[in-house]
Amino acid sequence: MSVRHLLATATAALLGVFVLATPAAAHVVAEPDATVYGWTADRIWGSGAALLALAGLVIGGLALARPTGRIGNRGRGAIVALAAGLIGLVNGGLVVVTADGGLGTGNGIAGGYLALVLGLIAAALSWLALARSRRSRRTG
Numbered sequence: 001m002s003v004r005h006l007l008a009t010a011t012a013a014l015l016g017v018f019v020l021a022t023p024a025a026a027h028v029v030a031e032p033d034a035t036v037y038g039w040t041a042d043r044i045w046g047s048g049a050a051l052l053a054l055a056g057l058v059i060g061g062l063a064l065a066r067p068t069g070r071i072g073n074r075g076r077g078a079i080v081a082l083a084a085g086l087i088g089l090v091n092g093g094l095v096v097v098t099a100d101g102g103l104g105t106g107n108g109i110a111g112g113y114l115a116l117v118l119g120l121i122a123a124a125l126s127w128l129a130l131a132r133s134r135r136s137r138r139t140g
Contacts, residue, residue: 046108049112053119056085057081081125089122095107096116
């Protein structure tokens with residue numbers, strides 16, 4: 001192997017190490033923030049919990065607003081709303097407890113807090129609707 005060929009190979013190796021590795025190292029060192037813009041598994045979990053709690057809130061509101069004399073409305077809507085609200089509440093709590101960072105980190109914490117609030121309201125509305133349906137069964 002000639003000296004010229006050896007120097008060319010060594011130069012290419014050093015150039016590859018320092019030139020190609022420098023932008024990657026600079027990106028790791030000078031990362032501006034940890035904001036994640038895409039869908040992560042935690043965001044999907046938090047959003048799903050919030051949507052389930054919202055469904056429970058809507059069903060609970062409808063069960064509370066409907067007259068008790070309707071056919072097929074014997075408290076089933078209130079029970080479904082209570083179950084959906086409690087499942088959303090528990091999942092939202094799990095998302096909040098297991099989150100590593102705050103808003104914008106991809107941990108689904110916004111959806112978790114929203115699920116906590118909506119699940120609590122859904123559970124309260126469905127509890128009121130269930131109590132009203134039981135009271136109307138006793139009197140009627």
